Amino acid sequence: xxxxxxxxxxxxxxxxxxxxxxxxxxxxxxxxxxxxxxxxxxxxxxxxxxxxxxxxxxxxxxxxxxxxxxxxxxxxxxxxxxxxxxxxxxxxxxxxxxxxxxxxxxxxxxxxxxxxxxxx
Amino acid sequence: xxxxxxxxxxxxxxxxxxxxxxxxxxxxxxxxxxxxxxxxxxxxxxxxxxxxxxxxxxxxxxxxxxxxxxxxxxxxxxxxxxxxxxxxxxxxxxxxxxxxxxxxxxxxxxxx
Numbered sequence: 001x002x003x004x005x006x007x008x009x010x011x012x013x014x015x016x017x018x019x020x021x022x023x024x025x026x027x028x029x030x031x032x033x034x035x036x037x038x039x040x041x042x043x044x045x046x047x048x049x050x051x052x053x054x055x056x057x058x059x060x061x062x063x064x065x066x067x068x069x070x071x072x073x074x075x076x077x078x079x080x081x082x083x084x085x086x087x088x089x090x091x092x093x094x095x096x097x098x099x100x101x102x103x104x105x106x107x108x109x110x111x112x113x114x115x116x117x118x119x120x
Numbered sequence: 121x122x123x124x125x126x127x128x129x130x131x132x133x134x135x136x137x138x139x140x141x142x143x144x145x146x147x148x149x150x151x152x153x154x155x156x157x158x159x160x161x162x163x164x165x166x167x168x169x170x171x172x173x174x175x176x177x178x179x180x181x182x183x184x185x186x187x188x189x190x191x192x193x194x195x196x197x198x199x200x201x202x203x204x205x206x207x208x209x210x211x212x213x214x215x216x217x218x219x220x221x222x223x224x225x226x227x228x229x230x231x232x
Binding site for chain 2: 033035037042043044045050052089091104105106107108109110112113
């Protein structure tokens with residue numbers, strides 16, 4: 001079974017600075033997808049960024065970028081120019097696809113989450 | 121214009137009762153999911169349906185029964201509620217292989 005580990009239960013950063021959240025995963029698969037989701041106090045689950053394992057180039061979305069190290073099974077999230085609105089719980093997630101009875105489906109497995117607080 | 125909507129948003133009930141949570145998505149997705157987020161915020165998959173067919177059934181007590189009347193709806197019925205069922209339940213949907221899950225806003229269930 002796949003496991004996802006976020007070793008930082010809590011992190012804090014000053015506004016406008018940069019912070020990196022760590023994530024490692026364990027899998028024997030070669031094809032999979034990785035995601036970072038954000039959960040603010042409103043409880044919504046918001047997709048931040050995603051990475052396909054077959055792509056060597058690291059994904060970026062505005063102030064958010066990842067450092068994907070496939071051999072090391074590491075997928076960290078870097079937030080640049082941190083803003084107060086970035087305060088949230090961040091979840092790293094791994095998706096593998098399965099085939100059953102001719103149907104392909106994905107199963108998303110989450111890490112334990114990292115609470116990020118951005119201080120003014 | 122909500123993409124994945126769950127009702128109710130909050131549900132408070134007593135032990136032993138039966139309750140349902142409804143989920144609807146208007147994204148045209150084929151696959152829908154139920155996840156449970158416990159008090160430590162850990163998210164765990166419970167069920168998944170693809171085009172009304174059950175494809176994932178994790179080790180969930182059989183007091184939990186999902187029902188998918190069509191591919192846009194996936195409801196969760198819980199019988200004989202227990203204190204340990206208190207959690208936030210998220211519905212989600214997904215389109216094709218490499219697409220991410222789109223989540224509803226969650227239902228906070230409190231069993232007293």
